[in-house]
Each structure stands twice: as structure tokens, then as C-alpha cells.
Amino acid sequence: MTDEHKDLIQREIDGLNSTGESTALEHLLSTNTAARQVFDELSIVHSAFESLPELDPPVTLRASIMDALPEMGYRASPEPTSDSIWSSIQQLILKPRPVSLAYAFSIGLLVSFMAWNIASSPTDQIDPALVGTIASNGSPVVYEQAISGDQDLGQIYATVRNGQIRVEVRWTDDSPASLRIAYNSDELYAIGVESVMGESSLETLSRSGSELLYDVAGASIDITSLVAVPGTAPDQVSVVDVWISTEGVPSIQHRIVVNGMN
Amino acid sequence: MTSTSDQHVIERVLQGDKRAFGLLLDRYEKVVYNAAYRVLGTEVDAQDVTQTVFLKVYENLSTYNPKYRFFSWMYRIAINESVNAKRRMRQTVELTESTATESNPAEDLLLNADREDQIGIALMELTPENRAILILKHYQEFSYNDIAYIMDLTEGKVKARLFSARQRLGKILLTKGLRAEL
Numbered sequence: 093m094t095d096e097h098k099d100l101i102q103r104e105i106d107g108l109n110s111t112g113e114s115t116a117l118e119h120l121l122s123t124n125t126a127a128r129q130v131f132d133e134l135s136i137v138h139s140a141f142e143s144l145p146e147l148d149p150p151v152t153l154r155a156s157i158m159d160a161l162p163e164m165g166y167r168a169s170p171e172p173t174s175d176s177i178w179s180s181i182q183q184l185i186l187k188p189r190p191v192s193l194a195y196a197f198s199i200g201l202l203v204s205f206m207a208w209n210i211a212s213s214p215t216d217q218i219d220p221a222l223v224g225t226i227a228s229n230g231s232p233v234v235y236e237q238a239i240s241g242d243q244d245l246g247q248i249y250a251t252v253r254n255g256q257i258r259v260e261v262r263w264t265d266d267s268p269a270s271l272r273i274a275y276n277s278d279e280l281y282a283i284g285v286e287s288v289m290g291e292s293s294l295e296t297l298s299r300s301g302s303e304l305l306y307d308v309a310g311a312s313i314d315i316t317s318l319v320a321v322p323g324t325a326p327d328q329v330s331v332v333d334v335w336i337s338t339e340g341v342p343s344i345q346h347r348i349v350v351n352g353m354n
Numbered sequence: 355m356t357s358t359s360d361q362h363v364i365e366r367v368l369q370g371d372k373r374a375f376g377l378l379l380d381r382y383e384k385v386v387y388n389a390a391y392r393v394l395g396t397e398v399d400a401q402d403v404t405q406t407v408f409l410k411v412y413e414n415l416s417t418y419n420p421k422y423r424f425f426s427w428m429y430r431i432a433i434n435e436s437v438n439a440k441r442r443m444r445q446t447v448e449l450t451e452s453t454a455t456e457s458n459p460a461e462d463l464l465l466n467a468d469r470e471d472q473i474g475i476a477l478m479e480l481t482p483e484n485r486a487i488l489i490l491k492h493y494q495e496f497s498y499n500d501i502a503y504i505m506d507l508t509e510g511k512v513k514a515r516l517f518s519a520r521q522r523l524g525k526i527l528l529t530k531g532l533r534a535e536l
Contacts, residue, residue, distance in 0.1 A: 098517055099513070102513065102516065102517050102520070105520070106491070130521060132524070132528065133520070133521050133524025133525055133528060134517075134520045134521065134524055135524075136524050136527050136528060136532065137488065137492065137520045137523050137524045137527070138492060140473045140476075140523070140527055140532070141473075141488070141492035141493060142492075143469070143470065143473065144392070144470060144473055144474070144493075145470060146384070146388055147387065147388055147391055147397070147400075148384065149383055149384060149387035149400075149401065149404060150397075150401060153383065153387070153401055153404060153405065154376070154379050154380075154383055156405060157379060157383075157404075157405050157408045157409065158372075158373075158375070158376055158379070160405065160409060161372055161375060161409065161412050162409070162412070162413065164412065164413060164415075164416075166367065166368050166369065166370045166372075166415075166416070268359075268362075270362075270366065270374070337366070
């Protein structure tokens with residue numbers, strides 16, 4: 093049997109032969125016993141693989157891989173910095189104590205530094221127009237902003253009520269997107285998606301105590317996420333950051349500052 | 355319906371978004387695990403190699419060249435890891451088992467196993483490289499060109515090795531009487 097014959101047989105198994113080549117092979121197989129035997133040997137392999145079942149990996153494997161990912165020094169995302177700063181500010185706001193003049197001065201310096209750090213850290217990429225304050229015990233009670241790149245991509249709405257911050261993202265663009273909703277406080281916790289409307293799919297990448305991360309596939313999806321506060325505090329200040337990114341458009345960050353959680 | 359491209363996810367990971375790596379895991383964990391299982395033959399080894407593969411993918415993500423498909427690049431790591439792991443195991447077995455057996459253990463197992471198991475056991479009679487090339491072609495339906503990239507071979511060598519691996523496995527399966535049942 094020649095190399096050409098072998099090639100003809102293998103290409104037939106792989107579905108690469110033209111009609112003419114298949115006809116030529118049929119003729120070869122009917123006249124050449126050795127070629128027939130080789131064809132049978134290769135064909136059974138194809139059938140054998142088709143009958144092999146797919147196995148599911150252990151359910152714990154994904155988590156163990158994610159936990160084992162090393163720190164690679166890939167460029168840090170901005171949110172942890174702002175989170176820790178806001179957390180520190182919150183501590184200062186929520187836990188005032190008698191202070192000496194020097195202590196007060198130190199706090200003043202610290203707050204100034206934090207304010208500068210917020211302004212100069214990666215979060216300074218936030219368009220000031222996209223930072224809004226809402227409160228359950230005052231006005232305004234609704235944060236409403238368009239998500240805009242070069243064109244309108246959707247809207248974000250946020251409300252606070254009964255100890256819950258409700259963030260709604262209406263993604264109207266055709267492009268797939270990723271959506272991250274992060275909360276500044278350990279006191280808050282993400283409940284998850286309250287509702288998803290639309291024909292597109294939503295993939296929850298991760299859901300931790302203070303963060304939700306989704307992938308949005310396709311257009312026209314309306315996602316409502318909830319974050320809850322176990323104990324309501326009238327003077328509590330919370331920050332919700334919403335990042336939207338899609339291909340070809342820089343990440344867009346919205347910040348919702350929430351005063352009071354009643 | 356579209357989904358976020360691998361490239362977009364990779365960019366997010368490289369920007370420090372470690373959790374986005376979970377999306378790549380969701381997409382490819384199962385195929386890597388299955389490929390590793392078919393090369394290595396046990397679930398425990400497949401689990402270990404799958405974890406190693408994804409850690410290597412993560413560690414080397416900044417070196418990924420987008421001119422290749424991410425799936426092929428990842429598979430290259432997966433096949434290398436699986437084949438190397440099998441080689442290491444074989445060396446360990448050779449060192450620890452000084453007594454030679456008269457019969458071939460794989461053939462003994464083959465006689466008593468179920469049909470699906472028989473195919474898996476027959477696969478284990480091949481070299482890890484031949485198993486890998488069969489998995490790439492029959493399990494993932496990679497093109498000759500993709501396999502050449504993944505296994506670092508010329509396309510001509512891919513065809514020749516694929517042919518001989520198929521023929522070898524086919525002979526084993528036919529010898530064991532699997533023809534009629536398939």
C-alpha cells in the first residue's frame with residue numbers, strides 16, 4: 093500500500109476527501125485487501141472515541157484552582173484601594189472619639205491624604221458626573237445615569253430602601269459586557285441577582301461577600317442586584333461602585349454613595 | 355447569542371481581575387480534565403494535572419500570543435503536562451517494580467472490562483504521545499495544523515504519527531473483538 097493510499101484512507105476518516113477521492117477510495121477498498129484492513133483499523137478508532145463518555149471534573153476542582161492562583165503582579169484593579177480608603181473614612185465617621193489637638197490634626201492630615209489618594213488613585217478615572225449620592229431618609233433617593241461610551245450603552249439605577257441597596261443595570265448594547273458591582277463595607281453583603289429580564293444570558297463569575305461579578309452575553313438585559321445591610325444605621329455611609337466594561341470601550345465606573353440605610 | 359471573547363477575559367485578568375480567570379475555567383476545565391484523564395488514565399491524576407495546567411496558564415498568561423487561538427495555546431500546555439506526567443509515572447513504576455510480569459496487565463484488564471473501559475484500557479497501551487494525538491484529533495477535532503502547533507511537530511509528522519497511532523489502537527481493538535459491538 094502506498095503513502096497516497098494511506099493518505100486517502102486517513103483523509104476519508106477525517107472527512108476531508110472530495111467526492112471523487114471517496115469514490116477512488118471505494119474502488120481501492122474493493123480491490124485491495126491490505127487497504128481494506130487498514131481502513132477497518134482506522135475506522136474502529138473513530139467509532140471507539142465517539143462512544144467514550146465525557147467525564148465531569150470534581151465539583152471542588154474549580155474552587156481549588158481559583159484558591160491556588162498565585163499573585164502575579166498583574167496590574168491591580170482600582171477597587172481595593174478605594175474600598176480600603178472608604179472603609180477607613182467610614183470608621184472615622186462612625187466611631188468619633190475625644191481627641192487632642194494633635195490627634196485631631198493627625199486625623200485631619202490623614203483625611204486630607206485619603207481625599208487626595210481617592211482623587212489621585214486609579215479611581216480618579218471616575219467621571220464626577222457619574223458619582224451620585226442617594227439616601228433613604230432624604231432626597232434624592234434614586235441614582236440614575238446613562239452608561240455611555242461613544243454611544244448610549246444602557247442605564248444604571250440605584251435605590252435604597254428597607255436596608256437594601258438595589259442596583260439595576262439595563263444593558264442595551266449588542267456587545268457582550270462584564271459587570272462588576274462592589275461594595276465598600278464589610279457590613280454589607282451581596283445577595284445576588286434579584287431578577288434578570290431579557291433574552292440574553294448572564295453568567296455569574298463570582299459572588300463574594302462584597303462583590304458580584306457577571307458576564308453579560310448579548311444585548312438587552314436588565315439585571316437587578318441587591319445588597320443588604322444586616323443592621324441598619326441612620327448615619328451609615330456606604331459606597332457602591334459599578335464597573336461596566338465591554339470590548340473596545342474603556343471600563344466605565346459609576347459610584348453611588350449611600351447615606352443612611354433606613 | 356455571543357459570549358465574552360477569550361481575549362477580552364484575558365485582558366481583564368492581566369489588568370488584575372483575578373476572578374475573571376474563573377470564566378476561562380468554566381469554559382475549559384472540563385475539556386482539559388477529560389484530555390488529561392484520557393492520557394493519564396485515572397481521575398486523581400487528571401485532577402492534579404488539570405490544576406497544574408490552569409496554574410501554568412495563569413502564570414504564563416502575559417506571554418500568550420493572540421495570533422494563536424487561546425484554546426490551542428492552553429491545550430498545548432495541557433498535552434505537554436499530561437504527557438510529561440505520564441512519563442514521570444512510568445519512570446517511577448519502572449524504578450519501583452523490579453519484578454517483570456509474564457503477561458501484559460493492560461491486556462488482562464481488557465479481557466474483563468466493560469466496553470467503554472476496554473477502549474480506555476486499550477488507549478493506555480499506546481505511548482502517551484500517541485494517546486495525545488488521538489485525543490486531539492478524535493476528542494477535540496483539531497485540524498492537522500492545530501495539532502502541529504500544539505505538539506510542536508510538522509504537519510507531515512502529525513499525519514504520519516496520527517496514522518500509526520490509529521492503526522495501533524485499531525489493531526488492539528479489533529484483536530479484542532470490539533469490532534462487532536462498535
